[in-house]
Amino acid sequence: MEDNEDNAAAPFERGTDGPKVIVVGVDGSDSSWRAAAYAAGLARRQGSKLVLVYVQPVLATGAALGAPVMDATGEVAEELMAEIREATERVDGMYHLRWEFHTLRGDPYNGMVQMADELKADAVVVGASESAGHRIMGSVAVRLVKAGRWPVTVVP
Numbered sequence: 001m002e003d004n005e006d007n008a009a010a011p012f013e014r015g016t017d018g019p020k021v022i023v024v025g026v027d028g029s030d031s032s033w034r035a036a037a038y039a040a041g042l043a044r045r046q047g048s049k050l051v052l053v054y055v056q057p058v059l060a061t062g063a064a065l066g067a068p069v070m071d072a073t074g075e076v077a078e079e080l081m082a083e084i085r086e087a088t089e090r091v092d093g094m095y096h097l098r099w100e101f102h103t104l105r106g107d108p109y110n111g112m113v114q115m116a117d118e119l120k121a122d123a124v125v126v127g128a129s130e131s132a133g134h135r136i137m138g139s140v141a142v143r144l145v146k147a148g149r150w151p152v153t154v155v156p
Helices: 003-008 030-046 060-064 069-091 108-118 140-147
Strands: 021-025 049-056 098-105 123-127 152-155
Touching: 021 030, 021 108, 030 049, 030 098, 030 123, 030 152, 049 069, 049 108, 069 098, 098 108, 108 123, 108 140, 123 140, 140 152
Parallel strands: 021 049, 021 123, 049 098, 123 152
Antiparallel strands: none
16 A cells, blocks of 8 residues: 555544644633633634533433423523623624534533534633532543543633
């Protein structure tokens, strides 16, 4: 087999010319907004696409108690999108930033992994956990770092 044939079948290679896609998790917390701001600055400087991801948690216990969980998480997604649009309008004309917003339902860790894989992310940015519950399951940030599939930046 010649080298040209090997090169044609080469797998996707991350990080060769700087990050092309930066995925950032947002959930409305202060740390996630700091992560989004950091990732936006990085994306702007690197000429990367910024992908903001909100994973709507599936809360079986809330649903069992009769709480309108789907409506609440849908409202959060709409509020996040409105805040993102407002922030981008404030800097429109000063900075050029390519971005998109995705929302999906499920476990935040699995959702971030799914989006980073689908989009062939070169980097993942998340905020540090503000929840005491992460001590039991492990924070999304720690689990993403342990996955070892992308460079992960955790913003305090």
